[in-house]
Amino acid sequence: MTNPDRPTGPLAGIRVLDLSRVLAGPWCAQMLGDLGAEVIKVEQPGQGDDTRRWGPPFLDDGSRDSAYYLCANRNKRSIAVDIASPQGADLIRALAAKADIVIENFRVGGLAKYGLDYATLSAIKPDLIYCSITGFGQTGPDRDKGGYDFLIQGMSGVMSVTGRPDDEPGGGPMKAGIPVTDLSTGLYATISVLAALNHRNRTGEGQHIDLALLDAQVALLANQASGWLNGGVVPRRMGNQHPTITPxxxxxxxxxxxxxxxxxxxxxxxxxxxxxxxxxxxxxxxxxxxxxxxxxxxxxxxxxxxxxxxxxxxxxxxxxxxxxxxxxxxxxxQALAHPQIEARGMVHDLARDDGTPVKVVGFPGKFSRTPATYRTAPPRSAQDTAAVLAAELGLSADEIAALVSAGVVAERL
The missing domain is CATH 3.30.1540.10 (formyl-coa transferase, domain 3)
Incomplete structure (x- = not known):
């Protein structure tokens, strides 16, 4: 197993500050971590990422972290910081000053009141790449609404073409069996971040990426959208049949x-x-x-x-x-045990710091020179607070203890 302190891969040396939670943002940050980036996950003291409690099933190791959380948070260090406190916001700004990428999925304008928005952080670090993921984007009439995968699958039109026809038993709109909106938005976020990194490498300029769940899901309408836009055909639910090729x-x-x-x-x-x-x-x-x-x-x-x-x-x-x-x-x-999946090395065994085993599905891209690595299991909430604050910001043990006592940060829950 690769030494977690010496990440390798095409993104080795890139630093990511992950202020996101649930799935789209963490999915993006995990992919960046798989490709060698150093990722610091920031969580709320005493609570952590919402998905830690999205079970059953849960990991039976005392943390009661859900299997859902485990799917999107490997190759990260977890710290817990109260960003609503002035001292906590100061810590995040100090970490952002040393980061290449910030990923966040707060509501539009939600981080500005803490001085953690793009305008503030880019003034501190002009070449920062700052990716904001929201339900509906930073502009438009719905910008202030919250968005969840199921809601966006319906609003985007995906559910209108998923499921059996209305006149068949069990007919009606149906969501996909995986959170396809969150996952695709995470993929688009990763693509966007990598494009912004390339621009920064050429020009030295950072930038703000505004990514919406609704936009990402509409982009995935692909042939169904094109059929309407260019052929005037209103797509319909066809069960497992294809609209244009048969059988x-x-x-x-x-x-x-x-x-x-x-x-x-x-x-x-x-x-x-x-x-x-x-x-x-x-x-x-x-x-x-x-x-x-x-x-x-x-x-x-x-x-x-x-x-x-x-x-x-x-x-x-x-x-x-x-x-x-x-x-x-x-x-x-059956899919995870398929001989082809085994031959492709898609399932990996990791272990938490106490030895608790965790299985993960790996990154699908096979690099001939700089492969993805699986260095650390999804962390317990706040397990790395002290280590990160000491190593990244030079805080002493007494300074960290004072922050813990004041409730500004938390150590392992």
């Missing part, structure tokens, strides 16, 4: 369901041959992608009964042999 969904076999996802006409020719109905590929209703989508129900009337006679394993083996995309719907345990 691209789940099919019932004799002993379960199999996914078939074809992306072109050549693959359809091969599937028709595999299913024993090669003439389908010459039928003008199905020969090209657009016609297959327009006549999907007629196509399904032919192929669904044939697929229903196969077993799942036999069909998947036949699809693999024909080099056609197909597979099962895995559970999360």
């Amino acid at each position: 691209y969904q789940d099919f019932a076999c004799a002993d379960g369901d199999v996914l078939i996802a074809l992306g072109n006409d050549r693959q359809f020719v091969a599937l028709a041959r595999l299913l024993g109905v090669p003439a389908l590929a010459d039928d003008p209703r199905f020969a090209v992608s657009a016609e297959r989508s327009a006549n999907r129900e007629a196509l399904f009337a032919v192929i669904k009964p044939i697929i229903g006679r196969w077993t799942c394993d036999a069909l998947i083996a036949a699809l693999d042999a024909a080099k056609l995309p197909g597979g099962k719907v895995n559970t999360i345990p």
Whole structure:
């Protein structure tokens, strides 16, 4: 395991002050940490990140930290500082003066009253990169509203195209099974921060990044947004079907369901041959992608009964042999235990400072020269307060004890 005091990776030497909590901001900061940045996570004394209590399940080590918290906070040091106190705000400003990046997700204007906003901190450190993550952004009529993943999935239009059609059993809008809005915003935040770092490397200039959950989720509408903007088509819920390519969904076999996802006409020719109905590929209703989508129900009337006679394993083996995309719907345990995931080294074992084991899903990018590293497990709240204040700001043990006594900072909860 890499020495946590000597991080390596493409971002080695970069310092991040993480003032965020819950998921989008911490997700961004964790990725920066995986890539070698030194990350200091700032939490509220006596409380910590909200997600520490978002369970069950919880880690059975006395901290009662939730599994949810553990997914987004490795490779960080945790300190607890009361930013509402003048002394606490002074400490954060001193840490920001030594940082390259600040990440925060307070409501618009929420940090200005403490002198921790971009205008104040950039006056102290002009080349600072300051990323603000909010529900709706720093401008616009909804700028002062709070935003959560579920709310934004609905407002952005994602739920209007997710789930079964209204006229089917179980029909209606459905959120994604993971917090896709928070995660995508964290990804966009990381991309934005890295772009700002490159600009700073060229010009010496820092800047403020204004990132909204709603903007990020609307950006992910991708082909569905383009279909409306450029074709006037109002997207609708189609269950597991694809709006423009067919077949691209789940099919019932004799002993379960199999996914078939074809992306072109050549693959359809091969599937028709595999299913024993090669003439389908010459039928003008199905020969090209657009016609297959327009006549999907007629196509399904032919192929669904044939697929229903196969077993799942036999069909998947036949699809693999024909080099056609197909597979099962895995559970999360099945996915994490999949031989391909194991071969790619996606699950990592870490340990907290008391030896408590923690498993994490790693960074997916495989760097040939500067790989991601997994140096420290997600920290207990405030476990590094004294060490950080001493090492980064030069405070003595007596000065730290006085701050603890005054309630300005807290040590491990």
